[in-house]
Amino acid sequence: MRSRLPATMRNAAQWTRRFVRTAPGVIGAVGAALALLALIAGLVTENAQSAKITRHDTVLAHTEPLANASQRLYVALSTADAAASTAYLSGGVESHDVRTRYENALTDAAAALAEATTGASDTETRAILGRIAAELPSYTGDVEAARANNRQGLPVGSAYLRQASALMQGSILQDAKELQKIRVTQLHDDQDAITGLPWWSTGILVLLLAGCGYGSWILMRRTNRWVNAGVVTAAGLTLVALLWTVATTIAASAAIDTGATARFEKLAQARILAQQARNEETLQLVTRTDIEASNKRFLDDATLLRADLTGLVSTDSPAFTAYSSWQDGHTLEVAAYKSNDYSGAVTQSVKTDGKGSAAQFSALDTALKAELERTRQEVRDDVNTAGNALTLSPWGTLILLLAAAVAIVVGVWPRLKEFL
Template sequence: MRSRLPTTALRNAAEWTRRFARTAPGVMGAVGAALVLLALIAGLVTANQQGGKITRHDTALAHTEPLANAAQRLYVALSSADAAASTAFLSGGIESPQVRTRYENALSDAAAALAEATTGASDARTRDILAKISAELPTYTGYVEAARANNRQGLPVGSAYLRQASALMQGSLLTNASDLEQTRLRQLHDDQDAITRLPLWSTAALLILLAACGYGSWLLLRRTNRLVNAGVAAAAGLAALALLWVVGTTVAAAAAIDTGATARFESLAQARILAQQARTEETLQLITRGDMGASEQRFTASSDQLRATLSSTVGVNSEAGQAFSRWQDGHHREVAAYLANNYRGAVDQAIDATVAGSAAEFDAMDAALKTELERTRAQVRDDVNTAGNALTLSSAGTLVLLLAAAGAVGAGVWPRLKEFL
């Protein structure tokens, strides 16, 4: 008998709840509670997603973009060091201070970029890539110094050391640096996409809240015969305002971030890489003193890609484009001298730092590309910063609007509910 009492009480309570739910107060209370709950959920979801966008913006400026730039600088510095080492070897004996300084500066740039990239390494793959580069770079410099020492004594084995150094650079160091650069650029793209993407959960939550306000108003109309409930109407207006804020900030952020600038940054970085590859090939083909056929094919392949990249980014008539054309003309004179058995003339053409030399024209082209790359990088950062300005206060602002919407529902429904109680 005692065991039946709780069951009977529960059954009676459930029956009373069902009967109350069919009454006007029951319907009004359910509508008010549901709308308040939906407004609170929408507020939390929207504030969380807008806050996430602001976090990705901060991450892009402080972490992702600088690391992408560091990876690009690491690749270019390593390539430049390899090209400078080959140029120094071609100088014969004791290289000029300018050539030696260029090599040492390239190594210093690579070390600085490597340190910056290592500081921001957070995933296992990136740490593994950086560990390999850090371990192999001293080996590379050791080969170069061995080549330099033998070259100063006129020993032919020096060229073998230099070829070994270049093989290590091209086959491993630059391959790993390229993987690192692509990884960092993908992360930058991911952050930009996160900033400019429409937050689907927030949009869905706000649309559901608006639909619920409309349906709730219809239910209240049937029970109270009042055409409009001011509180529910105000909640709907606040939800619509929050939705417009979310959509507006997304559109503004998407308009601010020019993905073309990021693509241009990638293209210019690739142009510098292709140029360094071609320059290394240009000097190595003179060091080997053999058939230039295979080496010239590789040089031409890199040059053709570089020409196409320059044409699509800075234009053939730009400073970099004109320097590229002069460099190619100098290279043709170098090849012609080599094929005419004028080895000294070919070497002079390759390493001459005066206006007529290939080295000078290559340096002019690389300097122009570096300037354009830095300008484009500044534009990328400005775009991301502008997008962040559009997102300012959106997280707190939408949360306040939806908390106000929840309060408006309570303020609008409670007086009507009291009329029946």
């Protein structure tokens, strides 16, 4: 038994080598290779197109909402800080509206933080969210201490408020800004995955087309027939699958306007700049020291904000009008402060009607929020349109390539039977 097995295997190997050199061996090998390649191409293409649809679903259900939640978190935290400063400037017991604005901002921040935490799988994001959640109670504690001392007329309240604002500006908001950067990057990555050409599936489809051409040439030499209908049909089906893949990619790319995503990102940045400037504006009155350095920071943020607004909205839009009025109000505030009219500067800063800085800033933030919501809907609509373009492509290309494999077998089998 031990001496026969190696001999049998050697005989089988020798027979196989002789067979593959014959016409039926070559024809069978060509048919099997092309059919196998068609099956592999079908599976690879179906998987690539399905991955695009999965990314589309991820953007709508996960990535885009988290990007929006991250900018809402920053704005809510910054609004709370500005409201706390405004409440302190009001002196004694702040008005109900000011207190409500502060509490609502904290509520919005908590909701945005909870939403931003959803699906936070990477270590960096979890660390950022953990720091924000840990530091926020310290911030609110300092604000309440400032409020309690302010009600009693104790100047130490300003120290508590400066400490709270330093924590917010120096740590919490920096983490919130970094979180937004991460979320927007993820949104860009998912959009690129939807619109990018699937190189693996495209490459294997091109390889299958080339294989059909080369296989036809081999079959022509072995069978003396110019055309093998099955292989030609498979080539045609492969070409349709390739064109379908490319066409859906082009349609998805056309649907997803990256300009809308860029506009969303710039609007979020503009809203953040506005919040930074407003915080600087209110805090400089709390400190009651030389405001030159603080005012320079305010003007730097305001200049950047104006540049962003110029590219985002028209000069006669509500946002730009409110921005201009806010800057005019700030000029009056600084002038009053420098002329030793502290109460006049405070009144100009906290006044919520007319040309008061608080009123004009609120109008600016409301206009920016409306633009953000409109642009956000554009982003979601674009992604949804891209998903519609991709809907049938996974199963459609798979069916085409399975049919191509069947066509190859049907076309080659009769030629193989002629030799058997």
